[in-house]
Amino acid sequence: MFKINENYLKLPGSYLFSDIGKKVKAFTEANPDKKIIRLGIGDVTLPLAPAVIDALHKATDEMAVKETFKGYAPDLGYEFLRTAIAENDYKTRGVDITIDEIFISDGAKSDSGNIQEIFDLNNKIAVCDPVYPVYVDSNAMAGRTGEFLPELGRWSEVIYMPCTEESNFAPELPKVEPDIIYLCFPNNPTGSTINKAELQKWVDYANKAGAVIIYDAAYEAYISEEDVPHSIYECQGAKTCAIELRSFSKNAGFTGTRLAFTVIPKELKCGDVMLNSLWARRHGTKFNGTPYIIQAAGAAVYTEEGKRQTKEQIAYYMNNAKVIREGLAAAGYHVSGGVNAPYIWLKTPGKMTSWEFFDYLLKEANVVGTPGSGFGPHGEGYFRLTAFGTYENTLEAIERIKKL
């Protein structure tokens, strides 16, 4: 008689963004004349860059002809893409990553959900609070998080690192020693970052404690300040303690095109065992590569035109971020983020909870955002707006909020 993985039943309710979707749907049905502006989900709106489109067409034509048709891709991904990544994302920043330390995948969500598989089930994880839900949920599914305590909104066996206004929404080093530390900078949802000296402290801590850092750098392309590191490997000693996750979703608009990569340096070991080898085995056994045409499109992001065009897209979104940040600040809101990230984190006015402010904003301004409490208990009383809308909509949304 088969049994299910009971850990799944411990997961609380439904996913944040489906709850939002239901509320918005109900409101739209009751108010069909209202024009809703969505600054909630972190999905891009600009079309793919011309260089990427050209590469997709070209690669498609290759798939149409016997001589250039591509079947199964190499396990780790095509060398042309891994070479472009090593050169452009790392070598230019003085970091030496070899191409067999780079694993091409279909998304940072898959990678951040799957990476826990190569670790022992008794390892203890530490996460920021608030945090992107996938880190905790994927560990909960594996049985690494104990019991969910609804009254606290927390799991019994997870180490939470509060990110509060007092610390500029950066986490403090945990008091209990974790085995696996999830860090995400620039941060989703708060939009906060830490500088190189601060990140170095985390690397030193991890090396000393024998912990591994899973460093989610999906938003690195939005960094505008000089001393904010783009890669954790800019820190001394990171290669012996850190795995880095990267994505093409936000820097090149690939949310619906699906491409990402994970870096695992060969120096990162548990005893004699390289985590690189374990991930290679996982990749080779439970994954069969990213489509050739998508990898070709990814390589186009690193061409001169690709770089220029995707930089323009990021500038467009960051201009939206400026509109939101400055507009809300002028209207008297406490705001942070939006300088090195496409997310603006604001304190709800009065004593409103995150969901009360969500309802208020939806009803009074017809603007959709994301309740901070959906990312963890310390997100309560906060709210996330994203810069991924159109300029016109962003401007109008802020005008509406200002008028409240």
Place this chain on the structure above:
Amino acid sequence: MFKINENYLKLPGSYLFSDIGKKVKAFTEANPDKKIIRLGIGDVTLPLAPAVIDALHKATDEMAVKETFKGYAPDLGYEFLRTAIAENDYKTRGVDITIDEIFISDGAKSDSGNIQEIFDLNNKIAVCDPVYPVYVDSNAMAGRTGEFLPELGRWSEVIYMPCTEESNFAPELPKVEPDIIYLCFPNNPTGSTINKAELQKWVDYANKAGAVIIYDAAYEAYISEEDVPHSIYECQGAKTCAIELRSFSKNAGFTGTRLAFTVIPKELKCGDVMLNSLWARRHGTKFNGTPYIIQAAGAAVYTEEGKRQTKEQIAYYMNNAKVIREGLAAAGYHVSGGVNAPYIWLKTPGKMTSWEFFDYLLKEANVVGTPGSGFGPHGEGYFRLTAFGTYENTLEAIERIKKL
């Protein structure tokens, strides 16, 4: 101090196809003048069908324009594709599958590797011997297979169902009751199939034992005989015991394009819990959809032109299968498969082991195949050839083998 998932260390040596790759590479380097013909790995060689290429171009153009650009895809996949699947793969065969029972993914390898996650770690699996290695390896990584016993080439806690010449390479019902049964028909590697009455016995057995069948139907498009079922849901009662895996890799040449789907009927439950809900949660948490342009390409497979063109491709490969089967039979080999599947399974001549025959064929005929023993102990003394080469190469390979 972090620890690794020790189950990974129990996995024996390297992957079958990388061993083959190394041997072929060494031979090619030592004999640069020899023309090697590869009938080993199950990778397609024909380019994508024109209807698919057109759809890729069209979808790429949509991604270039703001108004038709697509960001994150719906969790389960686009409705247009799931509707086409429900209509064409199921309704036409009298099977009623709703679109929320269909989950679009990036490949049957991912699905067959990941599906075990929703089951209890103490569940016991049963597999055919020989078998596609991913079923066992993914369960071994999760810790469900006990210890690997090198002298037997088996795992201590796996129920093996031998597929021998006596039973036409079909498995017999297991003697010990399993919780999860992996079946693959048309079979990889043997190319064997079972008819509807025989499959019905498995469904009845599973329903009675409270076992779940994971039915890999990746090769269903190659079925040529009338009474061989294309879907397990053609059998009475299959919806309460079976999950079906399908792929676009072999029926439409998507090995390098990546598209597949899994069907989990809502009737399939453990107590009150629908496996459909668990997989939906897994899909929503650890996966972010297949690229829009690839899903659009998949839908093109179901158009009238798409169907005609992909049928022609299959006919091309099945003609190769005929060449191999008849050619080898004429040369005195014992052969099976190749009628409802692109794989031909042959008995090695004399008392050669599978690897001895591999070396012999490589050296004397410069033909690469796959040693049957690589798929399990009962594959010893057998050898797999695939029909996925070009017609010209297939013809030449068989001529060379005949001359030995």
